[in-house]
Amino acid sequence: MLRITVQDASNEVTLKLEGSLVGAWVAELEEAWRASNSKLAGRVIRVDMTGVDRVDPAGKYLLALLRDRGTVLVAAGKVMQIEAEIIEGWTLREES
Numbered sequence: 001m002l003r004i005t006v007q008d009a010s011n012e013v014t015l016k017l018e019g020s021l022v023g024a025w026v027a028e029l030e031e032a033w034r035a036s037n038s039k040l041a042g043r044v045i046r047v048d049m050t051g052v053d054r055v056d057p058a059g060k061y062l063l064a065l066l067r068d069r070g071t072v073l074v075a076a077g078k079v080m081q082i083e084a085e086i087i088e089g090w091t092l093r094e095e096s
Helices: 024-037 057-068 077-089
Strands: 002-008 011-022 043-053 072-074
Touching: 002 024, 011 024, 011 057, 024 043, 024 057, 043 057, 057 072
Parallel strands: 011 043, 043 072
Antiparallel strands: 002 011
């Protein structure tokens, strides 16, 4: 189960995640990100993963993709620090 809370502030939009980013919940995060991203109006979008306890490979790929698209990822705790290191190491664009 994954809970996604959208926190809409004047300078940023935060998607706060709680639970496991696995299976069908990966698509739910993508939908929430697309909806929020469409109305940013120059603001930053953040994905707060401090409440996430598990991420499957599809979730890792989505997070890497979101980061590649300019989303700021916020992680804390031992498990999420490891996940963040993995995501930071992924490159989605071809390097010249």
